[in-house]
Amino acid sequence: MKPSIPKGTRDFLPEEMIRRNYIFNTIRKVFEKYAYLPIETPAMENLSTLMGKYGEEGDRLLFKILNSGDFMAGVNMDELTLNQLATKICEKGLRYDLTVPFARFVVQHREQLVFPFKRYQMQPVWRADRPQKGRYREFYQCDVDVIGTKSLLQEVELLQITYEIFEAFKIPVVIKMNNRKILSGIAEIIELPEKITDICVAIDKIDKIGKENVFAELREREIPEEAIRKIAPFFDFSGKNEDKIAFLTHFFENSEVGKQGVEELKKVFAYCQAIGVCEPELDITLARGLNYYTGAIFEVKALNVAMGSISGGGRYDDLTGIFGLKEMSGVGISYGAERIYDILNECSLFPNEIGTPVKALFLNFGEVEERYALKALTILRKNNIASEIYPDSTKIGKQMSYANAKQIPYVIIAGEEEMAASQFTLKNMETGEQVKTTIQEIVEILLQ
Amino acid sequence: MKPSIPKGTRDFLPEEMIRRNYIFNTIRKVFEKYAYLPIETPAMENLSTLMGKYGEEGDRLLFKILNSGDFMAGVNMDELTLNQLATKICEKGLRYDLTVPFARFVVQHREQLVFPFKRYQMQPVWRADRPQKGRYREFYQCDVDVIGTKSLLQEVELLQITYEIFEAFKIPVVIKMNNRKILSGIAEIIELPEKITDICVAIDKIDKIGKENVFAELREREIPEEAIRKIAPFFDFSGKNEDKIAFLTHFFENSEVGKQGVEELKKVFAYCQAIGVCEPELDITLARGLNYYTGAIFEVKALNVAMGSISGGGRYDDLTGIFGLKEMSGVGISYGAERIYDILNECSLFPNEIGTPVKALFLNFGEVEERYALKALTILRKNNIASEIYPDSTKIGKQMSYANAKQIPYVIIAGEEEMAASQFTLKNMETGEQVKTTIQEIVEILLQ
Numbered sequence: 001m002k003p004s005i006p007k008g009t010r011d012f013l014p015e016e017m018i019r020r021n022y023i024f025n026t027i028r029k030v031f032e033k034y035a036y037l038p039i040e041t042p043a044m045e046n047l048s049t050l051m052g053k054y055g056e057e058g059d060r061l062l063f064k065i066l067n068s069g070d071f072m073a074g075v076n077m078d079e080l081t082l083n084q085l086a087t088k089i090c091e092k093g094l095r096y097d098l099t100v101p102f103a104r105f106v107v108q109h110r111e112q113l114v115f116p117f118k119r120y121q122m123q124p125v126w127r128a129d130r131p132q133k134g135r136y137r138e139f140y141q142c143d144v145d146v147i148g149t150k151s152l153l154q155e156v157e158l159l160q161i162t163y164e165i166f167e168a169f170k171i172p173v174v175i176k177m178n179n180r181k182i183l184s185g186i187a188e189i190i191e192l193p194e195k196i197t198d199i200c201v202a203i204d205k206i207d208k209i210g211k212e213n214v215f216a217e218l219r220e221r222e223i224p225e226e227a228i229r230k231i232a233p234f235f236d237f238s239g240k241n242e243d244k245i246a247f248l249t250h251f252f253e254n255s256e257v258g259k260q261g262v263e264e265l266k267k268v269f270a271y272c273q274a275i276g277v278c279e280p281e282l283d284i285t286l287a288r289g290l291n292y293y294t295g296a297i298f299e300v301k302a303l304n305v306a307m308g309s310i311s312g313g314g315r316y317d318d319l320t321g322i323f324g325l326k327e328m329s330g331v332g333i334s335y336g337a338e339r340i341y342d343i344l345n346e347c348s349l350f351p352n353e354i355g356t357p358v359k360a361l362f363l364n365f366g367e368v369e370e371r372y373a374l375k376a377l378t379i380l381r382k383n384n385i386a387s388e389i390y391p392d393s394t395k396i397g398k399q400m401s402y403a404n405a406k407q408i409p410y411v412i413i414a415g416e417e418e419m420a421a422s423q424f425t426l427k428n429m430e431t432g433e434q435v436k437t438t439i440q441e442i443v444e445i446l447l448q
Numbered sequence: 449m450k451p452s453i454p455k456g457t458r459d460f461l462p463e464e465m466i467r468r469n470y471i472f473n474t475i476r477k478v479f480e481k482y483a484y485l486p487i488e489t490p491a492m493e494n495l496s497t498l499m500g501k502y503g504e505e506g507d508r509l510l511f512k513i514l515n516s517g518d519f520m521a522g523v524n525m526d527e528l529t530l531n532q533l534a535t536k537i538c539e540k541g542l543r544y545d546l547t548v549p550f551a552r553f554v555v556q557h558r559e560q561l562v563f564p565f566k567r568y569q570m571q572p573v574w575r576a577d578r579p580q581k582g583r584y585r586e587f588y589q590c591d592v593d594v595i596g597t598k599s600l601l602q603e604v605e606l607l608q609i610t611y612e613i614f615e616a617f618k619i620p621v622v623i624k625m626n627n628r629k630i631l632s633g634i635a636e637i638i639e640l641p642e643k644i645t646d647i648c649v650a651i652d653k654i655d656k657i658g659k660e661n662v663f664a665e666l667r668e669r670e671i672p673e674e675a676i677r678k679i680a681p682f683f684d685f686s687g688k689n690e691d692k693i694a695f696l697t698h699f700f701e702n703s704e705v706g707k708q709g710v711e712e713l714k715k716v717f718a719y720c721q722a723i724g725v726c727e728p729e730l731d732i733t734l735a736r737g738l739n740y741y742t743g744a745i746f747e748v749k750a751l752n753v754a755m756g757s758i759s760g761g762g763r764y765d766d767l768t769g770i771f772g773l774k775e776m777s778g779v780g781i782s783y784g785a786e787r788i789y790d791i792l793n794e795c796s797l798f799p800n801e802i803g804t805p806v807k808a809l810f811l812n813f814g815e816v817e818e819r820y821a822l823k824a825l826t827i828l829r830k831n832n833i834a835s836e837i838y839p840d841s842t843k844i845g846k847q848m849s850y851a852n853a854k855q856i857p858y859v860i861i862a863g864e865e866e867m868a869a870s871q872f873t874l875k876n877m878e879t880g881e882q883v884k885t886t887i888q889e890i891v892e893i894l895l896q
Contacts, residue, residue, distance in 0.1 A: 003497060003552045003771045006540050009490035011553055013560060014567065017486040033829055035806045035836035037854075038465040042457035042586050043491060043542075043572065044511075049451060063492075066512040066538055068576040072530060082520060090514055092454050094491075104451040105459055112461060114853040116839055119462065124491065128516040138490050151839035153818075275822050323451045358483045370601075374723050381481050388483035391564055391599035405562040406485075 008137030031120040041101040044092045064090035094126035098143040107323035115148030145332030156271040172303040177280035185258020190227035204287040241282045292316040310339045360410040362389040376439045456585030479568040489549040492540045512538035542574035546591040555771040563596030593780030604719040620751040625728035633706020638675035652735040689730045740764045808858040810837040
């Protein structure tokens with residue numbers, strides 16, 4: 001039996017774990033600096049919480065958990081479709097993202113929470129997607145949200161957090177921003193407000209398929225030719241944010257919702273100027289697929305790297321409504337840990353100092369020397385120096401290979417000679433340099 | 449629709465998360481100081497990896513994941529038992545512990561690992577157990593193991609780690625230790641080596657059911673009366689470790705494996721003396737249920753608290769054998785984060801300083817004051833001070849309640865008067881004290 005793991009899932013070896021933890025810790029530090037606090041939700045949610053929240057495609061991609069005990073009791077196979085059978089024998093599913101569980105959490109615990117509630121959450125999610133390069137069936141999301149305030153200051157805070165995170169990673173990014181009300185304004189102007197979803201879905205593809213194909217898709221979705229002509233200027237427009245704002249102000253003369261969208265964008269940009277935050281790039285064709293956004297929408301792209309967005313989010317005015325709690329506006333953004341990992345890896349941006357935490361290895365020369373080394377090892381550890389002794393008095397070459405493979409920077413040698421002098425030989429594994437000295441001196445060197 | 453989560457699972461609010469993270473970080477720091485490195489394995493394993501590893505009961509308690517797509521294709525209901533049907537329509541299951549996935553991991557990645565391989569792993573596990581007080585269907589395990597060496601130094605290192613962890617938590621504990629070879633020795637002496645598992649299972653219950661009931665169970669398990677008479681002295685024996693060692697040395701005159709067990713115990717105790725580690729309490733009736741232990745076994749109990757063991761482990765000579773890799777002896781120990789949480793909570797042992805990371809809240813008095821506050825807030829954050837501004841200029845009482853509920857220690861006030869003086873009022877929320885000062889001074893106070 002050759003052991004393996006389910007396709008689309010991964011084991012993480014120490015070297016990868018250390019790098020992944022660097023990513024999570026960097027993001028966590030920024031979240032906490034901006035006063036967001038951690039929560040966690042269970043891996044399993046009731047399927048009734050998850051189903052219908054991610055569209056038909058999403059329902060299909062949920063991992064469902066077989067009921068315990070006699071799961072077939074009372075099940076009449078002949079009367080059920082495959083989907084009905086699945087929800088009959090499975091009451092629970094693995095979480096698909098962190099947003100729906102967060103909405104469920106806010107409603108369930110609303111009496112205990114302080115609003116505006118600022119939370120972050122970094123946990124794995126599971127999707128029964130077809131695995132491919134860079135797409136996994138288990139992967140981590142890092143979400144930050146504030147719920148219970150309509151203040152546009154929060155949009156600006158999310159921009160600050162985003163800039164700060166990617167600055168910490170030394171990844172140059174551009175943040176693109178739009179407002180769903182701009183898109184609603186378009187639907188209003190062409191007098192097809194019920195077509196807003198179709199319009200968003202089509203426009204969302206512009207980066208991938210280009211303007212002409214977006215028009216073709218709009219036609220397919222039964223948007224009349226005249227309406228498409230009205231929208232067209234949107235796609236030909238470029239310039240600075242202020243030029244775009246001027247264009248939009250004119251364009252939305254007759255749309256209330258469009259005007260609101262422009263107002264919100266202007267306020268966010270004004271905040272940016274006042275605080276000294278770099279203005280995001282207003283991209284009036286940015287749509288983002290998700291249905292629940294109602295205000296600002298964000299997307300982050302890494303410069304100089306061929307990769308889709310590495311982060312995205314927006315404002316939702318009624319996410320908790322599906323669980324019975326109205327009037328809870330929130331705004332949030334999600335960072336893709338896996339994509340950040342890939343960029344840091346490809347661009348060699350992982351800092352050197354996040355290598356192994358282990359600072360020193362004592363070689364093992366046999367029973368007597370071992371006792372001598374063990375006492376010194378205790379001293380290192382008392383000084384919070386991560387260190388170890390090779391557990392067997394095997395060949396020295398093997399012990400040195402262990403230190404090399406584990407990338408331990410120092411090896412400490414204590415044979416007869418050192419013992420006689422109450423000293424130790426400290427070998428720098430990078431330079432090969434050796435010094436014979438006391439354990440107190442070694443502590444000082446290793447603490448540097 | 450009232451939102452809820454599956455029974456036996458939990459949401460964690462920020463206050464709990466901060467406490468849980470304190471536990472994980474404390475344990476992690478000690479693990480790393482002893483040169484153990486992190487790994488992670490997927491939540492889902494192939495059922496073939498998990499089934500048959502935890503006994504019949506364990507198989508029943510595995511959460512199984514329904515196959516994606518047409519899971520009923522080719523399934524003939526009439527020919528299958530319920531269990532057969534379950535494994536037919538489910539190829540994957542949620543991990544039940546961290547030990548079996550670790551064994552699978554070691555075998556699968558043996559070419560990439562450096563042996564002896566010292567790893568730790570802190571991840572949730574899932575069991576379809578009946579939920580009750582203190583027992584959950586999703587809970588975290590913190591495991592530390594070294595695999596690829598038979599050195600008894602590793603047993604001592606695990607004792608050191610255990611003492612250090614509970615010292616950090618200020619939880620007084622006793623570590624009980626035994627050796628499976630002692631129990632094998634008993635089976636050898638009564639000439640029933642094949643009954644070793646029955647003997648372990650019965651003896652394992654002595655704390656719960658007492659000596660007489662253990663004897664009754666041994667009779668039920670068809671251990672003859674004469675054999676029970678031979679074992680009896682074991683249960684009447686108390687005294688210091690050295691007395692017990694003397695007793696065992698005599699008792700095992702005619703058992704090779706028993707002698708080996710005594711030798712191993714003596715070596716571990718000798719190491720403890722040499723390094724200055726407190727000797728664990730030799731408990732010759734300690735058995736631990738798990739089948740795979742072959743040498744040392746450990747159990748940790750908290751003193752002054754009515755609670756089962758809070759940690760346990762032991763040496764296994766052939767854990768990876770089930771996955772095809774022989775001759776890989778290892779030893780490990782597992783710490784129960786949930787039980788540690790309960791003890792710290794009940795005994796009020798969570799340190800005060802692990803409260804909220806948020807240091808200060810700026811009150812919001814409206815547009816003009818907000819801009820003034822925002823610039824100061826940026827300065828605090830630049831100095832890595834976790835801080836925030838209330839996002840709306842709502843009633844001051846509400847803003848103060850927010851600070852109180854979130855346990856933020858300082859509130860910063862900037863109204864007309866402060867603005868005119870280029871100053872801020874800093875209010876200590878605990879003492880009520882207020883000072884009017886510059887933002888630079890505030891930075892210094894908050895950094896203390």
